[in-house]
Each structure stands twice: as structure tokens, then as C-alpha cells.
Amino acid sequence: MHRRLSQALNGLICVHKPQERPLKRICRVLAKTLAEEASQAVGPIQRPLIKLPYVESHESGALLVVGENEIEDYRYAPLISGAAFRPEDIRIEPLQDMETTSTGVCVLGVNDGCDELPKLMANSWLSEYRLEGLLGFERVDNRLDTKVNIRAPFDHVNKFMMSKFLARLESEYRKLAFHTANVDLQSEEAFEMARKGLPRTQLPGQTIIYKLELRHFNPPFFTLNVQCTGETDKFMRLFVHEIGLSLGTTASCVRMQRISQGPFTSDHVLIEREFNLQNILRNISLCRRVLDATKLDPNVVEEQEKDPEKEAETQRREIIDALFLNQSMKRDEEYDSLQPNWPRNYESN
Structure with a gap:
């Protein structure tokens, strides 16, 4: 049973990372849950029997072996050898790191699945x-390591102006995609690539x-959907900031949600309250089937298609409701989910 479980706990698992929850903590919770429930499933280890000589004294004072006794080998007792699975023995690593304030789909490698992450x-x-x-x-940091609020007029920014800038920016990135794929635009x-989709970058991490x-x-609220590769959370935050500067104002990313990561979407994730051995094993099997069914063109990236029902539901969700904002709220009280609730300054006694 121990060997079968060890073989099954290898692969990928897809989880939902909630906001204000460090990714490392989620990995520790997963490892602890797997170790505890796998140890319970295996049950106590059946201790083997060992033979010890039975010795009696002779009339001459010498010790003679007169037989053997079979006793349990207490080296394998739970209080001595420990549980069958321990959290330290279970490797869990993320495919891509996420900041504490970000949320969304996250792919993790489990045990031997961690070795496949560089290839993915x-x-x-x-x-x-x-x-x-x-x-x-x-909000920016000054030299005193405190947050300073910067405000700028944004009344001149309209929807047409922003859409036009985003279309031009998208065009420039598409040209860069052909450049990184070493393909001449002419x-x-x-x-032929353009007929199928867009060229896939040949530089990992680009x-x-x-x-x-x-x-x-x-205004002042807006929402962007971005499909990209090689990104980091810091890049996405700075990307929104640069959009504001290019439009003659400032902009701050107040909420970041990863909707999908490669072939994995919200349909494949486990939330934290669903963490148990059975669900995790099923998710590893599901992720394996998703990978097997994924047909990846090494040269072309196909744009992801939308589900009309999900799109309609997303459109009905107003950003003001999502951010718990209203138009009468004071600017000093604006909500920013990418700012941690805990302070960054620590005073020593």
C-alpha cells in the first residue's frame, strides 16, 4: 500500500490560490494533508519478528545458548520510526510563483512532477x-519606506483613447513575437504562421x-483581459502603471486574477477546503489527462476561445461591485487588494 501511494503521488496538481494567502503556505498545507492522510491510509506498519538467543548459565559459570526467542522488532514502532509519510518527504513546487496579493489558477508539481516543471x-x-x-x-514607496499616494488628473482619458492605445500596444507585441521566433514579417x-495563429517565442521566459x-x-475604474506568456506578477503590475503613464496620467493595478495557465483553467482547480487525499489523487489524474489531451504546436500560439455563458456572467459583474467601491467613496479610502493588510514597517523593542 505504501509503494502504491508513493507511485500515485507523482505529477501535477491544479489549485486555486486565494488572495492574501502565500503560495508557500498552500504548499505546506498540501504536504501536511498528504502526509497525514496517506499515513492513515497505510495504517500502522506491521512490525517484523526477529530472533534473539536465549542464554542460560552453566554449572561452570559459562553462558550457553539453549534456544531462540521471537520478538517484535521495535525499531519499526511508530514512536521510533515515525509515520509512513512525513511532510518533509513530499516535494511540492509551483510552476510559476505568485505574489501574496494575487489570486487565481496555480499549477504545482508533486514529487517527481517537480522534475517536469522546467520542461513545461x-x-x-x-x-x-x-x-x-x-x-x-x-501608491509608491519613498525613501522612508512608507507608502505615498500619488494622484493625477484622468478626465482627459476616454474609452476610445484607451482602446486605441491598447490596440497599438498589442500590435507592437505581435511584431515582437515574430522577431523572437526569428521569422521575417515579409x-x-x-x-503561414499568421494563418494558424501567432508565433510561439523560442526564448523561454521571454x-x-x-x-x-x-x-x-x-473612470477611474477599468478592467483588462490579457493573454501573455513569460510574465510575472511584478511585470503585470508595472504594465498597468505604464499604461497610465502613456495616457498622460497614473494607473494602479488593484486586483490581479489568473484565469488560466496553459491548458489549465478554473474548471480543473481544487480550493483549499477540498484538500484531502482522495481529491488530490483525482486531481493529479485529471491533470495528467489534460496534458495528454493538449496538442501543443511548438511554433504557433492559438488564441484561447471564450465560453459564451461564462463571458456573459463576467460582463454582468460590475467592477465597482467586485472592488466593493462606490462613486461617493473618498479617494483616501479606495480599496487596493494588491496592498497587504499587514504593515511593512516593524519596530524593534
């Missing part, structure tokens, strides 16, 4: 993000944005 990263999977931003407002190869879409615009 080289595939340059396409990830989709929902970025919720705020125009004319930004060649027949570029035409950040390419394949699609930018303005989903909601109600």
Missing part, C-alpha cells in the same frame, strides 16, 4: 489574466503579450 516552462504556455485598475491613483513563413482587451471602462 519551456513550452511557453499562454496564460490569461484579469487586471482591474484605477486611473489617477498610485516572408511566406510569417504568412514576455510576450498576445492579446489585450478592454473589458470595462468607467
Whole structure:
């Protein structure tokens, strides 16, 4: 049973990372849950019997072996050898790190699955993000390591202006995609690639944005859907900031949600309250089937298709409700989910 469980606990697992929950803590909770429930499933180890000589004294004073006694080998007792599985023995590593304030789909490697993560990263999977931003407002760190609020006028920014800028920015990134794939834009190869999709970058870790879409615009609030590869949470936050600067104002990313990571979407995730041995084993099997069914073109990236029902539900969700904001709220009280609730300054006694 121990060997079968050890073989089954290898692969990928897809989880949902909640906001204000460090990814390392989720990995520790997973490892602890697996160790405890796997040890219970295996049950106590049956201690083997060992033979010890039975010795009696002779009349001459010498010791003679007159027989053997069989006793249990207490070296394998639970209080001595420990549980069958321990959290330290279970490796769990993320495919891509996420900041504490971010949320969404996260793919983790379990035991031998951790060795497959570099190979998966080289595939340059396409990830989709929902970025919720705020125009004319930004928090920055000054030299005293305190947050300073920066405000700028944003009345001149309209939906047409932002959409036009995003379309131009998307076009520039698409040109960069052909450049990183070593394809001439005037060649027949570029035409054939464009018919299928967009060229996949041949440089692992290269950040390419394949699609930018303005989903909601109600100044100062706006929402972007971004499909990209090679990104980091810091890049996405700075990306929103640069959009604000390019429009003649400032912008701050107040909420970041990863909708999908490669072939894995919210349909494949486990939430923390579902963490148990049975669900984790089922999720590892599900992730294995998803990978087997994924047909990856090493040269072309296909844009992800949308589910009409999910799209309609997303459109009905107003960003003000999502951020718990209202128009009468004071600017000093604006909500920013990417700012941790705990302070960054620690005073020593």
C-alpha cells in the first residue's frame, strides 16, 4: 500500500490560490494533508519478528545458548520510526510563483512532477489574466519606506483613447513575437504562421503579450483581459502603471486574477477546503489527462476561445461591485487588494 501511494503521488496538481494567502503556505498545507492522510491510509506498519538467543548459565559459570526467542522488532514502532509519510518527504513546487496579493489558477508539481516543471516552462504556455485598475491613483514607496499616494488628473482619458492605445500596444507585441521566433514579417513563413495563429517565442521566459482587451471602462475604474506568456506578477503590475503613464496620467493595478495557465483553467482547480487525499489523487489524474489531451504546436500560439455563458456572467459583474467601491467613496479610502493588510514597517523593542 505504501509503494502504491508513493507511485500515485507523482505529477501535477491544479489549485486555486486565494488572495492574501502565500503560495508557500498552500504548499505546506498540501504536504501536511498528504502526509497525514496517506499515513492513515497505510495504517500502522506491521512490525517484523526477529530472533534473539536465549542464554542460560552453566554449572561452570559459562553462558550457553539453549534456544531462540521471537520478538517484535521495535525499531519499526511508530514512536521510533515515525509515520509512513512525513511532510518533509513530499516535494511540492509551483510552476510559476505568485505574489501574496494575487489570486487565481496555480499549477504545482508533486514529487517527481517537480522534475517536469522546467520542461513545461519551456513550452511557453499562454496564460490569461484579469487586471482591474484605477486611473489617477498610485501608491509608491519613498525613501522612508512608507507608502505615498500619488494622484493625477484622468478626465482627459476616454474609452476610445484607451482602446486605441491598447490596440497599438498589442500590435507592437505581435511584431515582437515574430522577431523572437526569428521569422521575417515579409516572408511566406510569417504568412503561414499568421494563418494558424501567432508565433510561439523560442526564448523561454521571454514576455510576450498576445492579446489585450478592454473589458470595462468607467473612470477611474477599468478592467483588462490579457493573454501573455513569460510574465510575472511584478511585470503585470508595472504594465498597468505604464499604461497610465502613456495616457498622460497614473494607473494602479488593484486586483490581479489568473484565469488560466496553459491548458489549465478554473474548471480543473481544487480550493483549499477540498484538500484531502482522495481529491488530490483525482486531481493529479485529471491533470495528467489534460496534458495528454493538449496538442501543443511548438511554433504557433492559438488564441484561447471564450465560453459564451461564462463571458456573459463576467460582463454582468460590475467592477465597482467586485472592488466593493462606490462613486461617493473618498479617494483616501479606495480599496487596493494588491496592498497587504499587514504593515511593512516593524519596530524593534
